Amino acid sequence: KGMTVYRDGSRDGVLISKDEKKKETNAFTETAAPKRPKTLEAKIIRFNNNHEKWLAVVGMMNDKPYEIFTGKAEDAFHLPNYVSTGEVIKSLNKDKSKRYDFRYKDKDGFNVTIEGLSRSFTTEFWNYAKLISGMLRHGMPLKYAISLVSNLELSDDSLNTWKNGVVRALSKMLPDGTKPKNTTCTECGEDDLIYEEGCLNCKSCGYSKCG
Template identity: 25%
Template structure:
């Protein structure tokens, strides 16, 4: 009926359903403060000063119980071969148990799928009403506080640091990775590959700067490795028992080998790679995103 639209630069606009606006005008109740109140509450069900005919006519998705949302979907599903889609809207106060009950009811009613959305469950949503907006505002405050904490933990660089430089052969040429340490822990990373002015050199420098920023801000090296390990590239090369898929994957390999030798970090981009074909034992080739065996035709993608 009336909602707050979140647009660029953090601005908020109150927009009103044209039919609701027309009905309110006919009743002489179309004042901006009323529309803002509707947007704040997300419903007019409890606004006793509005005429009963308007309150009973303009019922919103949030006024309808989740069970009746699902019954509407089930009514259409019974006469349709394909899966019927409908969002079951839940208030911000909905619990995990409430959502579980909807899933079970969807199964009993014969629905082929179900979509639920709890108002305010995302840090940002395009349309927000009532409690959902309050929840997002609280999240913004928490984010700001968290950002301040991270900034406060950012360590300035000492005048003198020591470390090591390792040469790593990548599919794009030899990369020289320099890791400087403080108290035996990685503090900053410099990745150099190719000649100055080339795009690949710029990309390697950018990755090094971001990894350094994370390390100097207190992010554990394990988390850094997990984020960049397994990122695929167009020219992977074999290294030991696996592949170095890209420049970030090579940086992760060096950091893991040096600082995490007693544990295996599961990558958020986890890819299983093998040097030999599981069918015939011949070497595999990485082509167009797939591991292919030229000897027997074995292929594994993704």
């Protein structure tokens, strides 16, 4: 039987050399974030962090976290305990600067709008939240975003407390059974950790850590 040999480049799209395959594997792909609509559905996550009550507002797009704002509940706006969902609305001030408002429905079904999310949280927390939101909207897998935030080395105690709060909030968004990135159990050393209801649980020894 006859045999046909193709030289690299002689049949574009038919044969791919090993070097080309390697280049594809090592490709560094840039992403473009989907355009934010004026209004995003949002989830409210409440949790305790160092014995303090914290609140997170997570804007969702296609059932995935798109942006996150979080801080101490006492520093944030007043929100009734029954509110678990709402909308984050991108608005313009008179001077054309941008702001984010939060809207929810009260018990009677009427809309209640709280203007200026940015002034409801500490400035430092807000600025870091914008960075993390940028990672989320550009498609960083959630477990990698959690790993990155949890490994931040911050000298300020309040920022470390905030960091733990962000990790706790984002962890609650992970599907049960998700394995963390490059993490082994601190108790038994096994690589058998999974996320369940926002907590990191070891299936080997029963160790559990929330946040």
